[in-house]
Amino acid sequence: AIRMTQSPSSVSASTGDRVTITCRASQDFNTYLAWYQQKPGKAPKLLIYATSSLQRGVPSRFSGSGSGTDFTLTISSLQSEDSATYYCQQSYSFPWTFGQGTKVEIK
Amino acid sequence: EVQLVESGGGLVQPGGSLRLSCVGSGFTFSVYEMNWVRQAPGKGLEWISYISMSGSTKYYADSVKGRVTISRDNAKNALSLQMNGLRAEDTAVYYCAGGVGYGYMAVWGNGTTVTVSS
Numbered sequence: 703a704i705r706m707t708q709s710p711s712s713v714s715a716s717t718g719d720r721v722t723i724t725c726r727a728s729q730d731f732n733t734y735l736a737w738y739q740q741k742p743g744k745a746p747k748l749l750i751y752a753t754s755s756l757q758r759g760v761p762s763r764f765s766g767s768g769s770g771t772d773f774t775l776t777i778s779s780l781q782s783e784d785s786a787t788y789y790c791q792q793s794y795s796f797p798w799t800f801g802q803g804t805k806v807e808i809k
Numbered sequence: 810e811v812q813l814v815e816s817g818g819g820l821v822q823p824g825g826s827l828r829l830s831c832v833g834s835g836f837t838f839s840v841y842e843m844n845w846v847r848q849a850p851g852k853g854l855e856w857i858s859y860i861s862m863s864g865s866t867k868y869y870a871d872s873v874k875g876r877v878t879i880s881r882d883n884a885k886n887a888l889s890l891q892m893n894g895l896r897a898e899d900t901a902v903y904y905c906a907g908g909v910g911y912g913y914m915a916v917w918g919n920g921t922t923v924t925v926s927s
Binding site: 733736744794 | 859871
């Protein structure tokens with residue numbers, strides 16, 4: 703199984719800050735990488751698919767990039783409503799796997 | 810409104826069985842690849858099962874293989890997960906989730922809680 707490792711595990715930043723979350727895969731693949739946002743007690747929400755495509759309705763301050771084994775989710779200007787846990791997920795090969803999550807808190 | 814609604818969760822004893830259901834509305838269910846994803850209390854997300862649009866292809870995580878069966882009825886916009894031989898470590902919120910390709914999951918239900926305990 704492809705192991706997905708996110709860093710950092712948590713980050714605290716101020717509104718307006720740029721926040722970057724990294725997801726490293728245990729093997730090389732392209733495209734089949736998604737990012738989700740989950741708020742407490744809620745279902746996950748798809749933000750980014752195919753590494754860099756923004757899901758409809760998601761604010762443009764969210765962006766994704768990467769290739770090979772290293773992928774990144776960037777929030778260009780952090781807003782209070784972005785406080786959540788973020789997960790990467792690979793769908794290159796079964797079993798599909800998620801990263802362990804990155805908790806983003808607002809200072 | 811695009812919606813998935815799960816049901817069937819509850820408290821079950823170790824070794825018991827449970828059947829989870831998920832019904833979709835507001836979108837063309839038959840063109841969505843569907844999945845079950847679970848989240849143990851205080852833990853991250855774990856993908857556990859996939860079923861293709863037609864239902865002909867299925868995959869399972871090793872943690873549940875041989876104990877669960879995924880199925881769908883496109884005429885009823887319904888997805889199911891039959892769970893047998895339940896263990897304490899199966900305690901989690903179970904989400905059904907679907908997408909139209911590349912493995913990403915664009916539509917999620919609100920989850921149903923399964924608790925395995927004596």
